[in-house]
Amino acid sequence: MGLILLDSLPLHRIPCYGLKINMSRNSIKILPGALVCEESKLRGDITIGSGTIVHPRASIIAEAGPIIIGEYCLIEEQVRIVHRLPFDQRNKENSTPVLLIGSHNVFEVDCNVESPKIGSNNVFEAKCFVGNRVTVSDGCIIGAGCRLTEEQTLKDKMIIYGSRCQMREGLDKPQPQTLQIETLTKMLPNYHHIKKSNKKN
Amino acid sequence: MSYIITPDIVRYACTCGLLKPISNLYFCRYCTQLRCSFCVCHEVDTNFCGKCSENIPSSEARVKKNRCGNCYICPCCEQELSTRIASTKTLSDTEDTKTTPKKMYYLSCQFCRWSSRDVGIPDQSTVTGGWPERENVHANQLQELVDMYKAIVLAQKQQQEKDKKKQRGKYLSYTDRTGVTAAALRKRIGLPAELTHPLLRSKPKEPEPAVAKTEVEKLPIELFTEPINLMDITTVDQRLLQPEAQPTTVDKLFPVHKQLSIKRTLRCKSCEHNVSKPEYNPSSVKFKIQLFAYYHIPEVRIVTVEPLRAGQSCELILKFTNPSQHQTTITILELNLEQQEVEEAEVAPSFDNMENLSLQEKQQMSLPSMLSQPSSLMSMSTRSPTITVKPRKISENVNCDVDVPSSTFILPPRDDAAEYDDSGDTHNIQDDTKLVKWRKSNKAYVKLNVTPKEDLGLNSDVVCGFTMQHVYTNTITGQMDKKEPQKYDHKVKVFLHLGKLVGSE
Ligand SMILES: [Zn+2]
Ligand SMILES: [Zn+2]
Ligand SMILES: [Zn+2]
Ligand SMILES: [Zn+2]
Numbered sequence: 001m002g003l004i005l006l007d008s009l010p011l012h013r014i015p016c017y018g019l020k021i022n023m024s025r026n027s028i029k030i031l032p033g034a035l036v037c038e039e040s041k042l043r044g045d046i047t048i049g050s051g052t053i054v055h056p057r058a059s060i061i062a063e064a065g066p067i068i069i070g071e072y073c074l075i076e077e078q079v080r081i082v083h084r085l086p087f088d089q090r091n092k093e094n095s096t097p098v099l100l101i102g103s104h105n106v107f108e109v110d111c112n113v114e115s116p117k118i119g120s121n122n123v124f125e126a127k128c129f130v131g132n133r134v135t136v137s138d139g140c141i142i143g144a145g146c147r148l149t150e151e152q153t154l155k156d157k158m159i160i161y162g163s164r165c166q167m168r169e170g171l172d173k174p175q176p177q178t179l180q181i182e183t184l185t186k187m188l189p190n191y192h193h194i195k196k197s198n199k200k201n
Numbered sequence: 202m203s204y205i206i207t208p209d210i211v212r213y214a215c216t217c218g219l220l221k222p223i224s225n226l227y228f229c230r231y232c233t234q235l236r237c238s239f240c241v242c243h244e245v246d247t248n249f250c251g252k253c254s255e256n257i258p259s260s261e262a263r264v265k266k267n268r269c270g271n272c273y274i275c276p277c278c279e280q281e282l283s284t285r286i287a288s289t290k291t292l293s294d295t296e297d298t299k300t301t302p303k304k305m306y307y308l309s310c311q312f313c314r315w316s317s318r319d320v321g322i323p324d325q326s327t328v329t330g331g332w333p334e335r336e337n338v339h340a341n342q343l344q345e346l347v348d349m350y351k352a353i354v355l356a357q358k359q360q361q362e363k364d365k366k367k368q369r370g371k372y373l374s375y376t377d378r379t380g381v382t383a384a385a386l387r388k389r390i391g392l393p394a395e396l397t398h399p400l401l402r403s404k405p406k407e408p409e410p411a412v413a414k415t416e417v418e419k420l421p422i423e424l425f426t427e428p429i430n431l432m433d434i435t436t437v438d439q440r441l442l443q444p445e446a447q448p449t450t451v452d453k454l455f456p457v458h459k460q461l462s463i464k465r466t467l468r469c470k471s472c473e474h475n476v477s478k479p480e481y482n483p484s485s486v487k488f489k490i491q492l493f494a495y496y497h498i499p500e501v502r503i504v505t506v507e508p509l510r511a512g513q514s515c516e517l518i519l520k521f522t523n524p525s526q527h528q529t530t531i532t533i534l535e536l537n538l539e540q541q542e543v544e545e546a547e548v549a550p551s552f553d554n555m556e557n558l559s560l561q562e563k564q565q566m567s568l569p570s571m572l573s574q575p576s577s578l579m580s581m582s583t584r585s586p587t588i589t590v591k592p593r594k595i596s597e598n599v600n601c602d603v604d605v606p607s608s609t610f611i612l613p614p615r616d617d618a619a620e621y622d623d624s625g626d627t628h629n630i631q632d633d634t635k636l637v638k639w640r641k642s643n644k645a646y647v648k649l650n651v652t653p654k655e656d657l658g659l660n661s662d663v664v665c666g667f668t669m670q671h672v673y674t675n676t677i678t679g680q681m682d683k684k685e686p687q688k689y690d691h692k693v694k695v696f697l698h699l700g701k702l703v704g705s706e
Contacts, residue, residue, distance in 0.1 A: 141314060161313040162278060168451070169432040171319050 030197040035185055038193035040075075044083070049073070049103065053184050056192055058107075065096035070103035070120065074177055074184075078110040079124075085116070086132050102138070104176040111142075119156075121173045128160075139173030211501050213494070214694035215240065218593035223501075226494035227476040229469040230675055233689050235494055236476055242468040248461045249483035252281050256483055257461060268458035271329055275310035276442060276454035282308040285316075287324050306330065308456055320452055335455055337445045345408040496524050499531060499612060499671050501695050504646060508703045509663045512655040514604070516648060517665075517699065523612035523643040527674035527686070532609040533649070534668040536694055538595060597696050600657055601665035604650040608633035612671075615643045657702050666696040 028042050033050030036042070040054045044062025048054065051072040058079040060067060067083050075081070083099040102120030107113060111124040114131055119138035124130065128142045133151035136142075140154045143161035154160075157170040188194070212220040217240040227236040248262040249255060250269035257265070273282045287305040305324035308317040317332070318324070325331060337343070433450050440447045448454055467477040478490040500522045507515035523529050611630050632640070639646045653663050673691040 143312070159314050166278070166313075166436070167432070168277060168313060168315070170314055171316070174314070 028195070028198075030195055032197045034197060035188055036195040037188065038195055040195075051181065053181060053188065055079070055188075062099070064090075065098050067099045067101065069101045070105070072103055072176065072178070072181060073101065073105045073107070074181060075107045076109045079107040080112045081107065082112075082114045082132075083116075084114050084132050106174075106177055108144075121176065123174050139170065141170065141174055208698075210503060210698050212597075212696045212698075213498070214595050214696070216592060218595050220595065220597060220696055223494050223498060226498070227467065227469075228492050228494040228497040229472060229474060229476055230492055230497075231472045231474045232469060233673060233675065233691055234469075234471070235498070235693065236467075236469055238467075240470060241476055242470055244466045244468060246464040246466045246479060247481060247483070248463055250459060251462045251483075252459055254483045256481070262461055265458075267461045269461060270458065272459040273308060273332070273456035274459050275313060275315050276439060276448075276457055277315040277451075278310060278313040279438075279442060280310055280312040281459065282310055282315075282317075282456055284328055284330070285309045308332070315454070317456060320454055322455070332456060335446065339445065342408060349407060497673065498691075498693060499523050499529065499669065501669065501697070503697060503699070506651075506699050509601075509651075509653050509699055509701070510704070511653050511657045511702060514650045514652045517651050517697075518638065519647050519649060519697075521610075521612060521645050521647060524615055525674065526614050527672075527676075528614050529612050529672045529674070530609050531612060531645075532670040533603075533606055533647075534670055534692070535605050536599065536603070536666040536668050538599075595694065597664060597666065599664050599666045599696070600661070601651050601653045601663050601699065603665050603667045604652070605667070606633070606636045606649065608636055610637050610645055610647065612645055613643050651699065653702055659704055660701050663699040663702055664696060665699060666694060669693050669695050 026043060027045045028036075029047040030036050031048060031050045034048045034052045034054075036048055036052075036054040037056040037058075039056035041057075041059035041061075042054075043060070045066035046060055046062050047066065047068045049069055049071040052069055052075070053073070054060070054075045055077045057077045058075045058081075060069075060075070060081045062083045064083050064085045067081065069075075081101070083097075085097065097116065099116060099118075101118045102122075104121045105118060106123045108124060108126040108128075110127045112129045113124055115134050115136050116132060118136045119140075121139045122136055123141045125142060125144040125146075127145045129147045129149070130136065130142055131147075131149040134148045135153040137154055137156045137158075139157040141159045141161075142148065143159070143165075145163070146160045146165045148154075148160065148165065155169075157173060159168050159170045160166070161168070209220075209222040211222065213223055213226055213235065214220055215226060215237040216234040217237065219237055219239055221237050225237060227241060228234075229236050245259065248257045248259055248267070250257065250272055252272040253269065255269070255271075257269070274280065275282050284306050285308070287307055303326060305326060306328055307322075307324045308330075310316065322333065433452070435448055435451055435454065439454060440449070442457055443455075446453065446455075464479040464483070465477070466475055466479070468474070469476050475490045476492040478488060479485075480487050480489055502520045502522075504518040504520050506517045509515055521531060610632060613630070630640070632645075636647055637645050638648050649667075651665050657663070670690055670692045673689045675687040675689060
C-alpha cells in the first residue's frame with residue numbers, strides 16, 4: 001500500500017509555464033474505481049477519487065501544492081486544471097495550500113480552471129476560464145466561453161452565462177452526469193490505455 | 202472563404218455609387234448593372250419560424266403579431282427554449298400506483314438553465330404545451346384605441362372617395378355653373394353651412410383619456426433601507442423583451458413567443474426583375490433566383506504587395522478569377538472618377554426618355570454590337586424603368602496611382618472538373634508575360650505597378666483603384682428575339698486597400 005507511481009516521462013515533455021516549480025517528483029494517487037487515461041498529463045501531487053474519469057489530453061497540474069479530486073468528477077479532453085497561486089500569495093512561508101475539488105463536478109472540453117477551491121456538483125462548460133482568485137461553491141455553472149478573473153466567491157447554484165458573464169441564481173443544482181460516467185467507464189478502456197489505480201480504499 | 206468575414210480589402214463600386222465587397226453585390230442580368238442591398242427593392246417573401254421551420258402565411262403572421270404559436274424563447278437570455286421531459290419519480294410516490302406514470306413536459310433553456318419551473322409554471326401533459334398565455338392588463342384599452350383609429354381611417358377613406366366624386370362632377374354640377382355653391386345655397390335656406398360627413402359625425406367614441414394625478418403613492422420605505430438582491434432584479438434587456446409586462450423581478454419572467462423570420466425577395470428597381478428569390482421551403486437554404494455578382498463578375502484578390510513607400514513604384518500581384526461559364530477578356534483601365542460622373546449624367550436623361558423612344562430606335566439600340574453606347578441602354582428590356590436611382594458620388598480617398606497596362610488578358614471559363622485535372626492547362630493562351638505572371642484554369646495572376654502619392658504620411662492607409670472592363674456574356678434568350686448569347690463590355694470600378702505606408706529604406 002502507499003505505492004507511489006513515479007511518472008517516467010522525460011522532462012522536456014513537462015510544459016513550461018515560466019515558473020520555478022519543483023516538479024521533479026510526480027506523486028499521482030489513483031483510487032480504485034477511477035479511470036485515468038494514460039495520455040492525460042498529470043504533474044505534481046495529485047489524488048484522484050473513485051468514479052472520476054480523466055480523458056486523454058486533459059492536464060492537471062499541481063503547481064503550488066497538492067490537488068485532491070473527489071468522486072465522480074468528469075474531466076474531459078483539453079481540460080486544464082492548474083493549482084496556481086496569485087502572484088501576491090506566492091513565496092509565503094506558511095504551509096502549502098491544497099486544492100480541494102469536490103464530487104460530481106464536470107469539466108467540459110477545453111475549459112481552464114485555476115480556482116483555489118471548488119465545491120461539488122459544479123459544471124465548467126466548454127472553453128470557460130476560471131481564474132485563481134475565484135472560489136467556486138456548490139452547484140455552480142460557468143457557461144461556455146465565460147471568463148471569470150476578478151476576485152470573488154461564487155455562491156451556491158450561481159449560473160454564469162453569455163458573453164458578458166451575466167449571473168443568475170439557479171433553482172436546482174445541475175443533475176449529476178451519472179449516465180455519461182457509466183457509459184464512459186465501459187467505453188474508454190476499449191480504446192485507451194488506462195493508468196492503474198495505485199491506492200486501496 | 203475568408204473574404205466573407207475579413208475587412209473589406211477589395212471593394213467594387215455599385216451602380217448606385219456605394220462601395221461593397223463582391224459577396225454583398227447582385228448583378229441584374231437584364232440591366233447588366235451591379236446592384237446592392239441599397240438599390241434593390243426588398244419584399245417579404247415568406248414568414249417562417251426559425252425553430253420549428255414552419256411557414257406561416259402573412260395574414261396569419263399578422264394576427265399572431267409575427268410570432269410563432271408553438272415556439273418560445275428564454276425570457277432570461279433570449280435563446281430558444283426546448284421542451285424537456287420531466288422525471289416521473291414524483292408521480293410514482295403517489296399512492297395510486299396503478300395508473301401509468303404520465304409524461305410531463307417543461308420548458309428549459311440550454312444556455313442559461315432557466316426553466317419554466319423557475320417561475321412556477323406547472324408542467325404540461327402534452328409536448329406542444331398549451332402553455333398558459335398571460336393576459337395583457339392593457340388589452341382592453343389597446344383594443345379600444347385600435348378600433349377608434351380603424352374607424353378614423355375608414356372615415357377618411359370615404360371622405361376622400363367622396364371628394365373624388367365631387368371633383369369628377371365639378372363642371373356638371375348645376376350650382377357650380379351658376380356660381381352658387383352648395384354652402385351658400387344651404388345658408389340661404391337656413392341650414393348650417395358646414396355639412397359634416399355622416400361618418401365623421403358618428404365618430405367612434407373616444408376612449409377615456411388618461412387623467413393626471415397630483416397625489417401619487419409614496420415610494421415604499423424598503424426601497425431605501427433594504428439591500429437589493431441583484432439576482433432578483435431583471436435587466437433592461439429582459440424588461441424590454443416583454444414590453445407589455447416589463448417585469449421588474451425575475452419571478453415574473455415568462456416564456457416569450459419566438460419572433461418569426463422572413464425570407465426576402467430582392468427586385469431590381471430599374472427593371473423589376475428579381476435578383477434574388479429564395480425557395481419557399483423554410484428549411485431550404487437554396488435560391489430560385491440568385492443573381493449574385495460573385496457568379497458573374499470576375500473576382501479580384503490581392504496576392505502580394507511590396508512594402509509601400511511614398512512616391513515609389515511597387516509591385517502588386519492580383520488574382521483574377523472568372524466565375525462564369527464563358528470566356529472573358531479583362532482590360533484594366535484608368536479610374537477616372539470625374540469623367541465617370543459626366544458619363545453617368547449623360548446616361549440618366551436618355552434613360553428617362555426610354556418610354557418615348559420609338560420601337561425602331563429601341564431595336565437599333567439593341568443591335569448586338571460592341572458600340573461605345575453604355576451597355577445599360579443596349580440591354581434594356583421592353584419593360585419601362587420604374588424607379589431610376591440617381592448614382593451618388595463615389596466617396597473613396599484614392600491616394601495611389603496604378604500604371605495602366607497596355608495589354609489585355611483572357612480568362613478561360615470556369616471548369617469545375619479542372620480541380621481534378623492534373624494534365625495541365627490546355628488553353629494555349631498567348632499572354633503578355635509582363636502582365637500575366639501565372640495562370641491556372643480560370644484564374645490569372647497579374648502584376649501591376651502602383652505608386653503611392655508623394656505627400657502621404659507614414660502609416661496612412663494606401664488605397665488604389667482601377668476600372669475593370671470585362672466581357673460579360675448574357676445568356677438570357679427570348680428577349681427581343683435574341684437567339685445568340687449577347688456579349689457586353691461591362692465596366693466595374695474596383696478599389697483596393699493595400700495596407701499602410703512604410704518609411705523609406
Ligand atoms: Zn447599389
Ligand atoms: Zn415555431
Ligand atoms: Zn436562457
Ligand atoms: Zn434590372
